[in-house]
Amino acid sequence: MMNKLPIRMTFFYQAHPVVAAIYFLEVIIALLLFNHPAVAIFGFVGLTVTSILYLGSTAVWRQFKMSLFLFITIVLFNCLLNQRFGPILWQFSVAGATFKLTAPALLYGAVMGLMLVQMLMAFGLLNVILPPNKLVYVFSSVTPRIGLLVVISANLVKAFVRNFHQLSMLQKTRNVDLTKGSLLSRIKSGGHLLQILLEDSLASGMETARLMDARGFGAAKRTHYHTYRWHPTDWAFLCSATVLFSVIVIARLNQIGWSGSVAQYTNFWMNGDILGVTLLMGMLILPMIAEGVYHLCTN
Amino acid sequence: MHELIRVDHLTFKYPVQKSPVISDINLKISQGQFVVIAGATGSGKTTLMNHFKKELTPNGHRQGQVLINQKPINELSKLESAKTIGYVGQDPTVQPIMSTVIDELAFSLENVGEPSAEIERRIAELANYLGLDQLLHKSIDALSGGQLQLVNLASVLILRPKVILLDEPAAQLDPLSTQHFFEVLNRVHEELGITIVLTEHNLDGVLSLADRLILLQNQGISFDGRPRNGLETMTADPKLKYFVPQVSQVFLKKDRHFPDLPISVAEGQRLISNQQLKFTYVGTSTSASVGETNVLAAKNLTFSFDRQSNVIDHLDLNLPSGDWLSIVGKNGSGKSTLLSILAGLRIPQHGKARFHKKLVWKIPNAGRIKAISFLSQTPSLQFGEETVEKELMRQAEALQLEFPDKQVKMMVDRLHLSSLVDQSPFDISGGQQQLLGVALALLVDPELLILDEPTKGLDPYTKRFLGQILKDVNESGTTILMASHDMKFSAEYSKHCAFMFDGHLNTVLPTRSFFGNNFFFTTPINRLLRNQVPMAILPNDVNLASEGTSKHVS
Numbered sequence A: 001m002m003n004k005l006p007i008r009m010t011f012f013y014q015a016h017p018v019v020a021a022i023y024f025l026e027v028i029i030a031l032l033l034f035n036h037p038a039v040a041i042f043g044f045v046g047l048t049v050t051s052i053l054y055l056g057s058t059a060v061w062r063q064f065k066m067s068l069f070l071f072i073t074i075v076l077f078n079c080l081l082n083q084r085f086g087p088i089l090w091q092f093s094v095a096g097a098t099f100k101l102t103a104p105a106l107l108y109g110a111v112m113g114l115m116l117v118q119m120l121m122a123f124g125l126l127n128v129i130l131p132p133n134k135l136v137y138v139f140s141s142v143t144p145r146i147g148l149l150v151v152i153s154a155n156l157v158k159a160f161v162r163n164f165h166q167l168s169m170l171q172k173t174r175n176v177d178l179t180k181g182s183l184l185s186r187i188k189s190g191g192h193l194l195q196i197l198l199e200d201s202l203a204s205g206m207e208t209a210r211l212m213d214a215r216g217f218g219a220a221k222r223t224h225y226h227t228y229r230w231h232p233t234d235w236a237f238l239c240s241a242t243v244l245f246s247v248i249v250i251a252r253l254n255q256i257g258w259s260g261s262v263a264q265y266t267n268f269w270m271n272g273d274i275l276g277v278t279l280l281m282g283m284l285i286l287p288m289i290a291e292g293v294y295h296l297c298t299n
Numbered sequence B: 001m002h003e004l005i006r007v008d009h010l011t012f013k014y015p016v017q018k019s020p021v022i023s024d025i026n027l028k029i030s031q032g033q034f035v036v037i038a039g040a041t042g043s044g045k046t047t048l049m050n051h052f053k054k055e056l057t058p059n060g061h062r063q064g065q066v067l068i069n070q071k072p073i074n075e076l077s078k079l080e081s082a083k084t085i086g087y088v089g090q091d092p093t094v095q096p097i098m099s100t101v102i103d104e105l106a107f108s109l110e111n112v113g114e115p116s117a118e119i120e121r122r123i124a125e126l127a128n129y130l131g132l133d134q135l136l137h138k139s140i141d142a143l144s145g146g147q148l149q150l151v152n153l154a155s156v157l158i159l160r161p162k163v164i165l166l167d168e169p170a171a172q173l174d175p176l177s178t179q180h181f182f183e184v185l186n187r188v189h190e191e192l193g194i195t196i197v198l199t200e201h202n203l204d205g206v207l208s209l210a211d212r213l214i215l216l217q218n219q220g221i222s223f224d225g226r227p228r229n230g231l232e233t234m235t236a237d238p239k240l241k242y243f244v245p246q247v248s249q250v251f252l253k254k255d256r257h258f259p260d261l262p263i264s265v266a267e268g269q270r271l272i273s274n275q276q277l278k279f280t281y282v283g284t285s286t287s288a289s290v291g292e293t294n295v296l297a298a299k300n301l302t303f304s305f306d307r308q309s310n311v312i313d314h315l316d317l318n319l320p321s322g323d324w325l326s327i328v329g330k331n332g333s334g335k336s337t338l339l340s341i342l343a344g345l346r347i348p349q350h351g352k353a354r355f356h357k358k359l360v361w362k363i364p365n366a367g368r369i370k371a372i373s374f375l376s377q378t379p380s381l382q383f384g385e386e387t388v389e390k391e392l393m394r395q396a397e398a399l400q401l402e403f404p405d406k407q408v409k410m411m412v413d414r415l416h417l418s419s420l421v422d423q424s425p426f427d428i429s430g431g432q433q434q435l436l437g438v439a440l441a442l443l444v445d446p447e448l449l450i451l452d453e454p455t456k457g458l459d460p461y462t463k464r465f466l467g468q469i470l471k472d473v474n475e476s477g478t479t480i481l482m483a484s485h486d487m488k489f490s491a492e493y494s495k496h497c498a499f500m501f502d503g504h505l506n507t508v509l510p511t512r513s514f515f516g517n518n519f520f521f522t523t524p525i526n527r528l529l530r531n532q533v534p535m536a537i538l539p540n541d542v543n544l545a546s547e548g549t550s551k552h553v554s
Helices: A017-033 A037-055 A057-081 A103-129 A132-142 A144-174 A183-214 A232-253 A273-284 A286-296 B045-050 B078-084 B101-111 B116-130 B145-157 B175-192 B227-236 B246-252 B265-275 B335-342 B365-371 B388-398 B404-414 B430-442 B460-475 B487-493 B511-517 B524-529
Strands: A088-094 A097-102 B003-013 B022-030 B034-039 B061-068 B085-088 B163-167 B195-199 B212-217 B220-225 B279-281 B294-303 B312-320 B324-328 B350-355 B372-375 B448-452 B479-483 B496-501 B542-544
Touching (some): A037 A273, A097 A103, A144 B388, B045 B195, B101 B145, B145 B175, B175 B195, B246 B524, B312 B335, B335 B479, B372 B430, B388 B404, B388 B430, B430 B460, B448 B460
Parallel strands (some): B448 B479
Antiparallel strands (some): B212 B220
């Protein structure tokens, strides 16, 4: 059984944030470049294995349960809306209207559902490997002011939410209870609390701004502290990912793993899928391979 | 010594006030001094200190001038100001900007345009010096109050300022975090030679570190000199006598004069040992009178915020009627969470808390606030009206009081709030907000009064005033449950105490036994005299018995 790695000790987590960000960008594009069932299924398997390694099976199972509903909904809607092509797997008539369950509709729906689930899984992994502070770091290199603005805004929102919980709890001592009474009275109370909160947040924001000022904010042209070091292994990982991604793009340009019409969805395996599966799997399990190499290099 | 700050005939008046807060202040602070500015609430300590930093200078009518390094403060560039004068405020949560400690430390240096390599060098050096190296990648939200205040100090210190201004930096910290913070501050002063200017109400821990005390009274400076000399001035004043450190009070009680009056536990113990002084116990030994029935009974309470670890863990508590129980413990130990559960404001995942056999969180809100009053450690979150008077009137209506106008007026008089009735509750000082919170809580004459850090932001005189009010309330039958970092206040007023640790309450003990048997969480008097008089916890508990042998005693 595969166990979750201690996240901070992994190669992937320790990789330079810019490298990780480029890798995720390539993965997300690569996932969108193929729409064949076999590639989608193997892509899902590859992402599941990688996610278990970094997030643990419990988190992946939780995510899977949440995604399952989305997947089934997409498949159902596709089957309902795609009635044109064959072969027909099953059909029935109600009040003169005939419903046909076709193989292309089922397969295409499953692929679309899987692609969406894959996106969610990729973002779930991104969230762990690139937490907000690392993401801000990536953006800060491009536009430091926006980076700082994002951090300050995120902190303000966090404080706002925290204070709202505190406020709604403490205002019960003043007989203001958001969980009791008619809808109108709850809306009125909620509005009143929001007003208090806004005033409080504004006052606290002003104080923070004053203290920022006291620490020289705006005194000189701001520099940017590079918290993360760029290592040779970052180059190796980035080059491997980019080479794989480039081959994926070339394959896609040659129509590997891609069909333009639902009518073509009659088989699980289609022309050239083996190459598409190999490339996408390679891309998705690249962090695992890097992890293996990293551990092999342990003294 | 090099003159760093000079204040010439400074007078300042806030726009809304009729008379100046400070008037004709003249002052010189030299490089390397450790200055404590003390005074009652409203004496102008913070106003004066804020004049030492251009960015913090308050708006209002000003006369006179402040010079930093012989340069008028207004002529100081923003860069010079940031690199010369650092500032740490009272509330540790307001200062941080970034989400991790390392980014927070870098923030100041990024502002002044230091290159990345230099930023790293300074962070590495400072983090190791202050012992923050293990916290560097921690989220700011995950730090305790004490750690956060250290990070705030570090983020100012990293700019290598000539002087650091601190406005009651330990007001929101528990005793051990306070002690650690002042130890670090002392190192910064002693080892780096950085000038420290600090305002503080609680002089017990900090006065022994200072080489200069400035007392503010009646808009001016009433004393400026060596701290131990200032204590006599303070003792003679009806308000400031409560500011005198408890260790010093023990030696000031008799009609005797000690030329080197001790102001710390270590100094006191040295004096006792050198002069073989003997103390006798004169404290009361009567057991605290409490009722036989429980007002509140909690069994097996368990609460978790994240469902990963329990903040409250299988906690049991029985609170007899008429009791005054103080809960002490470190920042983040779960005291506030426990109080909010016992006040019926939060529902725990497991266990029951019953107020007269009724589940406390199931009592309808309108009925519950008539029997249980709650004062939060952030009273402003309990406010919501435009003026202090309207705030009290709304509570009187919510409580359906028989004579709301009259009862509000009585409460205003009782808590000395009459000068504030037309002011916004959000604009008054922290200490005044605290008193307004108490007024709201006492409007109803509750059966159970729950107080979360009631002395936060109060000066010793106001604490005494509040203590007496709460004592009267308790004696008239109200049961009090209180969480506090204030060991002296808890020792003086509560009947029982308990320590919050690992999610539950350690054995509830009578106050004297509790502090008498504690080693760290106890009063300065107990620390000073535990070898001679183990049960002494307050200055009035002991009398100096022997005349001593030293020629210095007159």
